[in-house]
Amino acid sequence: MNREELQRLADEDLMPQIATRDSLAFEVFYDRHAGAAYSLAYRIVGDRQGAEDVTQEALISIWRSGARYDRARGSVRTWTLGIVRNRAIDTLRRDASRPAKVRFDPEELLEQRPAAERTDAEAMRRETARQVRGALSGLPEEQSRVIQLAFFGGFSHSEIAQMLHEPLGTIKGRMRLGMDKIRAALGEGI
Amino acid sequence: MACPDRDDLVGHALGALEPDREREVARHAEDCERCSRELRRLAPAVGVLAESVEQVDPPPSLRERVLGVVREEAGRPASAPSPRRGRLRGFLWRPAAALGAIALLAAGAVGYLAHDGGDNGRSGEDFAMRSSIEGASGSLEVEGDGATLRARGMPQLAEGAVYQVWVAGGDGVRPSAAFVPHADGSATAAVPEAAAGATQVMVTKEPRAGMGAPHSAPVLSARLD
Numbered sequence: 001m002n003r004e005e006l007q008r009l010a011d012e013d014l015m016p017q018i019a020t021r022d023s024l025a026f027e028v029f030y031d032r033h034a035g036a037a038y039s040l041a042y043r044i045v046g047d048r049q050g051a052e053d054v055t056q057e058a059l060i061s062i063w064r065s066g067a068r069y070d071r072a073r074g075s076v077r078t079w080t081l082g083i084v085r086n087r088a089i090d091t092l093r094r095d096a097s098r099p100a101k102v103r104f105d106p107e108e109l110l111e112q113r114p115a116a117e118r119t120d121a122e123a124m125r126r127e128t129a130r131q132v133r134g135a136l137s138g139l140p141e142e143q144s145r146v147i148q149l150a151f152f153g154g155f156s157h158s159e160i161a162q163m164l165h166e167p168l169g170t171i172k173g174r175m176r177l178g179m180d181k182i183r184a185a186l187g188e189g190i
Numbered sequence: 191m192a193c194p195d196r197d198d199l200v201g202h203a204l205g206a207l208e209p210d211r212e213r214e215v216a217r218h219a220e221d222c223e224r225c226s227r228e229l230r231r232l233a234p235a236v237g238v239l240a241e242s243v244e245q246v247d248p249p250p251s252l253r254e255r256v257l258g259v260v261r262e263e264a265g266r267p268a269s270a271p272s273p274r275r276g277r278l279r280g281f282l283w284r285p286a287a288a289l290g291a292i293a294l295l296a297a298g299a300v301g302y303l304a305h306d307g308g309d310n311g312r313s314g315e316d317f318a319m320r321s322s323i324e325g326a327s328g329s330l331e332v333e334g335d336g337a338t339l340r341a342r343g344m345p346q347l348a349e350g351a352v353y354q355v356w357v358a359g360g361d362g363v364r365p366s367a368a369f370v371p372h373a374d375g376s377a378t379a380a381v382p383e384a385a386a387g388a389t390q391v392m393v394t395k396e397p398r399a400g401m402g403a404p405h406s407a408p409v410l411s412a413r414l415d
């Protein structure tokens with residue numbers, strides 16, 4: 001298939017192409033998901049070099065594993081970002097000197113590309129992320145905090161309970177209630 | 191094991207369980223339709239979290255590096271299935287990797303396991319991997335045209351280092367998947383080359399991903415013929 005044909009494929013149909021070791025199909029996959037992957041890696045590990053390393057390892061592992069995507073695990077994007085998240089957390093744990101970046105600093109200088117170079121897809125990705133953050137900001141702070149500590153910091157229930165000096169059951173309950181609210185918000189359309 | 195409560199299912203979805211509990215819930219969910227269904231319902235919410243972060247542009251150099259590796263590996267011819275299983279006939283390796291490849295052969299750290307017979311390729315075979323690391327273990331499950339390596343108890347690595355899977359066959363030693371173990375030392379990697387006439391699968395520790403040849407003795411290995 002040529003690039004144009006590959007670009008018209010849905011993610012779920014692109015993955016089997018990658019499994020045949022089609023490097024052009026993987027290039028299309030990279031262009032669709034590397035931005036989100038790098039952004040998540042950067043959010044977790046907190047520095048660009050670390051984010052590059054995590055993203056590179058995660059995406060190459062997807063290539064080498066034959067892109068064995070399991071539809072039961074959600075969308076291709078969710079599956080990919082799950083792999084990136086796990087590698088980023090492992091990197092955090094390996095490098096104890098790097099503190100978990102559990103709160104994103106909006107004033108931190110980010111790599112910017114000139115507006116003229118932004119594609120529609122990139123603009124949509126940014127707008128979607130902004131809308132999602134807006135929806136998540138409606139969560140009670142105590143629920144948002146424990147979810148962020150777990151997902152972006154890699155902390156367990158018991159670690160979070162110790163950090164916040166709260167009972168373990170309270171932490172578990174807040175996490176569950178927060179995720180239920182996110183699911184409900186998705187049902188209403190974020 | 192009884193179904194975990196919803197708190198633990200949510201914890202599993204967010205990666206917030208202790209390693210032992212994480213393994214229990216993951217294994218249970220593989221065979222429990224009810225828990226699998228609940229995890230599928232949670233997946234979009236977890237995906238939303240992952241996509242909620244401020245979007246940052248990756249540098250163009252990252253694209254060049256990743257696609258460079260992919261294009262190089264895509265350009266390698268896939269090994270043709272061996273007409274019959276037999277002893278490894280010989281290696282081809284790059285001169286700089288000679289020491290590493292010799293170490294792979296000389297280590298003798300190979301594992302044998304009785305497996306299903308069949309002359310027409312491999313189907314539904316499990317190979318236990320011999321380990322040179324105390325407490326670590328691995329297995330290779332070959333099914334149809336794919337194979338899955340599962341490792342346990344693998345030590346954590348220095349930053350940037352990976353465990354690299356190598357597959358030996360009639361055309362020499364080739365890199366396959368690379369992996370970094372989870373915090374509990376477990377890892378799973380697809381090794382499709384192992385289902386196509388390979389005679390040996392090995393895992394080495396490498397300083398970084400993308401190495402063209404092994405630079406150390408294997409920590410896990412299995413002989414497939």
